[in-house]
Amino acid sequence: ARPLTVFAASSLTNAMNEVAAAYQKESNTKVISSYAASSALARQIASGAPADIYIAANHRWMDYLSEQRSVNNASIKPLLQNSLALIASNFTGTQPVTLKSLPSKLNNDYLAIADPDHVPAGIYTKQALQSLQLWESLKLKLARGQNVRSTLLLVERGETPYGIVYRTDAIQSQHSRIISLIPESLHQPISYPIALVANHQPEALQLYNFLFSPQARAIFTRYGFIMSEEIKADAQ
């Protein structure tokens, strides 16, 4: 049979690689992962891709697949959560900024965010800015990245002094620094839903469960993700 295949949003690349390696070691089952935009992966699964597990970066594409009955509806669960961070480029001076003072600090510069039209991170960013009544004043000063990585890159290269990206990416960035985390109350929860693909191999269930195990959790946490159960636990 073909190896177990995980289709995962590309922002999960290194965390997922490590988790897969750990699982492989433990269960002696080969796991391969395909990383691409959640949208591309969803369309591929809809057209019959040989995937067993799908991890999306937001609910829109998971909903799309569940409508198409391409995933096992019962298996849809939030796996991870993330939060947003305001970051500054290492090229930017160290004068104090906050989200609220951003519009006045930008002058002729842009604020890098993921594209609010379709990239999940961008959609959450937009919600947060709207909650803070900053959207209208910043709308025309946005450099929209095609994904979180290219948004981060704009900040790292000093093209924009500031940017808003996932905390997970911000933590690992060598060329930018986190100014502040954006309160999760300002936007819908950022969750990465997981599902078993409709025609998954039987062994996939085991991997699915492993992804929720403490061993996997340790890895995900190391990369800055928050396990969904923790959040729920915290809330309780």
Added chain:
Amino acid sequence: MLTIQIKKQLGTLAIETDIHLPEQGITALFGRSGSGKTSLINLIAGLLTPDGGSITIGNNRVFDSKQKINRPPEQRHIGYVFQDARLFPHLKVITNLNYGNKEKDPDQFKIITRLLGIEPLLQRYPASLSGGEKQRVAIGRALLSNPSMLLMDEPLASLDTPRKAELMPYLEQLTTEVNIPILYVSHSLDEILRLADQLILIDQGKIIANGPLAEVWSSPQMTPWQAEQDASVVLEAKLSHQHPDYAMTALALDNNLSLWTTRIDATEKTPVRLRIYAKDVSLVKQPSEQSSIRNILSMTVDSIEYSDSGDTCLVNLQAGRIQIKSSITRWAADELGLAKGQTIFAQIKGMSVTPKDRVPGL
């Protein structure tokens, strides 16, 4: 029979022909530069499509605008030697030669390459050949494709004199050996005279004269082509007998007149063609007793044409149905007191003779 009955407009030039050619022998196509010679043979070869009309080669109707027949070039079995050689640059000479050669007769290949002096070139690529070398290979290539008709567009123009002289007899033989008609474009009257049986004169796309060479040669349409110094007559004769001691042959003209020429190896009665230049004919009232000139004919002065400048004149002489011309100075004409009807001796110093045994029509 080869019938070419076509129209074609090319820019400002309108080509319009209605000609029939014998299915044997060489037909020369002659005309000014730009008169449409190349265009005409392109039409025959199928490289240009006529606007209307028909072309028939033997029994093979290759083009007919009414019946919507238009055979592609490769089905016309026409060999074409182009004005530019058009050797395939990526193929060696030997491969070029064999491109259209389906039978691959090694003897024929040897004969043709030797004759054209291209044996040492076989392994070379066309780019390194000189202009003349290229043209020789192109002639060989067309010959080796065993065509049922050959079109040649000034094939000798880029050859040097010895090669030309060498190739000539082969081209002459060509029609006797292979029974195919050749349409031969040339600017050289000498070449035409040696090779052609038929002559087509083309001017501005129209055929202005067409027929056996001797006929067209003496037609008024030909006059502009013959410079005064090249004025000549073409006569048809038959081989009469050989000289017992010397390598000379007597030729019988129409009316018991006879001329000596250097020996022709042919049987009696073989038809031959003579060209006698007016400048080779001198006139005397009384022939010398001992002269190196073998041919001295008693003739009657028919007319005297003075040149435009009036310094020289062309004397038309007659003996029975035979006419020749003599070109002399006015001074000599005055001294001889030439007048129409006068009898005088014509000394013919030289002539060119071509055996015409192959020509059925003449």
Added chain:
Amino acid sequence: MLTIQIKKQLGTLAIETDIHLPEQGITALFGRSGSGKTSLINLIAGLLTPDGGSITIGNNRVFDSKQKINRPPEQRHIGYVFQDARLFPHLKVITNLNYGNKEKDPDQFKIITRLLGIEPLLQRYPASLSGGEKQRVAIGRALLSNPSMLLMDEPLASLDTPRKAELMPYLEQLTTEVNIPILYVSHSLDEILRLADQLILIDQGKIIANGPLAEVWSSPQMTPWQAEQDASVVLEAKLSHQHPDYAMTALALDNNLSLWTTRIDATEKTPVRLRIYAKDVSLVKQPSEQSSIRNILSMTVDSIEYSDSGDTCLVNLQAGRIQIKSSITRWAADELGLAKGQTIFAQIKGMSVTPKDRVPGL
């Protein structure tokens, strides 16, 4: 003075020359197809680079391998008429003509286009021109660039006879009018004889003869080129006087011998060149009293060369330092009982004459 002292290896052909040409007049370059004529003029024009040696045009050293001089073609002021016309396909004829024309003298333009018969073509594009039309435009283009030397690679090969005859006198004039040397590649001995002052014979890349035309003409290197029927002598003479009544001119040869020719419009003492074909010379023991032949010279038989077949012979005749040849049949020779030392009358029926007043060297 034009000095060409170069070496160049081209495939198997090694070109090696060491020649000096006068800086005026026409020099013909003559040799077999593939002997390296085109390559040699390409070397002079700067389109090929010699392996070593030097080329000097006038005072202008355009190439010197030791001094590392190698002027690009555009700085050599050399006009080049190519074997293929090489008209620029995207430019109209008129623009082609003016491409190298810096002075834009409208008179010169008119004269040259009229002469070449290309006035009606000015607004056309080269692709629609016939082979001859193209070549005429190419000649015009080179002339209009006012070069200080002209290279012509078989420029007349694709022209028809009337155009050739029309162009000839102009090319003849060219050297008197513009004071530039012309190097002229041709396969036609007639052309060379009419045009050239100097003759270079090239064989397999080597210059085998080089010098004034008359000299090279009678050199043994020339023999293979002159078919028996074309055997001729070239004589230098001076204009003696004009005939009072007829348009005839007397020419004085070296030793009081004199010949009549059709009138030449030139002053006394003008040097002229004569070509007398052996086939135009007939021999008589006693001249006719009244003959159309104007030139009858008493000469001595110097030697008799029988042809390979033995059917004809070439009689070398002498009168003082003047030598002429007569080609007659063996039969006639036997009848005349020709022997060395015998006195006989040579009747010269025709000759070609070129005024040579422009040639300093001759």
Added chain:
Amino acid sequence: MLSEYEISALLLSLKVSGIAVLFSLPPGILLAWVLARYQFPGKSLLDSLIHLPLVLPPVVIGYLLLVSMGKQGIIGSALNQWFGWSFSFSWRGAALAAAIVAFPLLVKAIRLSLENIDIKYEQAARTLGANPLKVFFTISLPLTTPGILAGTVLAFARCIGEFGATITFVSNIPGETRTLPLAMFSFIETPGAEAEAARLCIIAIILALTSLLLADWLSKRVQQRFSH
């Protein structure tokens, strides 16, 4: 020197690009010839169609491929039913995507060469009894060799660099569809993996460079033959 991961991506890129170009050549040459030599109604349309993959962003091409050639696609399902061919999520799909993206370059280069061959050679061949097919194979095709080589390298290089259409059509599956650019993408997506991405970048460059030099050398050899 190269990691297993790199070797696998390199070999896959070679296979995918090689097969893509190889299979594009016959239809590419044919189309180039038809476009260069014949006039027919709809010629401009055909020409435009061939250029399409150039105009559309590769991601769109990948999407269209997924829709049409995927398992559920109109063409894809037919091909699968009739011939048992499947492009879905296999290196064959990657080759298809690469071939489609590179096709306009291939055709254009060959067509340009063909248009510059003087038809006088083709005419001469026909008078020697060769039908258009023989003329094509013995005259036009060999004379176009430099153009075909140029087109091949151009297309090969484009195939090596193809990313958007591939990842959208056949996903990013290690060993099957993860070619050099997709591997590069995976590293770029990983913070701090710039060095690994750069290594892959250099491998791709060397690969393309080698093929370029090879084609150059071949082309020179061919042209030298024409002129000796």
Added chain:
Amino acid sequence: MLSEYEISALLLSLKVSGIAVLFSLPPGILLAWVLARYQFPGKSLLDSLIHLPLVLPPVVIGYLLLVSMGKQGIIGSALNQWFGWSFSFSWRGAALAAAIVAFPLLVKAIRLSLENIDIKYEQAARTLGANPLKVFFTISLPLTTPGILAGTVLAFARCIGEFGATITFVSNIPGETRTLPLAMFSFIETPGAEAEAARLCIIAIILALTSLLLADWLSKRVQQRFSH
């Protein structure tokens, strides 16, 4: 008929692609000429460099552009200091990205044409006293017109389709850098927005098609002139 959003993207695409091709032409023709006519050490290297943008995935090119031509990039900061030029987040940056991606196509098409022009015309021009520069402008360049047109369309089409390098280098700013492909991408990434994406797709196709037909027509006119 077209929404404001579509018109803005269309006009921007036209501007960006037009400027990109226009500015690429002079260096492209020059490089093609040098590569076609001269032999020099490092020629293969130069040739390879020109091909590079073809081999690398556009996203990587965008990344490299950002590193070198961005505000803090080595070249970018110098240009900004000395000339006040800035490519960051402006349509100029989009044009630069498009130009670089399309450059190899432009050069290759022109070079192929130049290589097929018989040097005998250039030789003839030189014997008529024209220096290499005059020869280039009066003979080689006009004779290459069909090739230049072909290269221009090819490059223009490629520019119209350019996505990865643009979005990485200058991001996706409406009215400034959101060209047709970037607009298209947003829709494709949104579930259920396929129809909008298709509309943009068709606009891009029509744009490229029009330029193609225009070039075809121009090319025919030029070649007709040569043969009348």
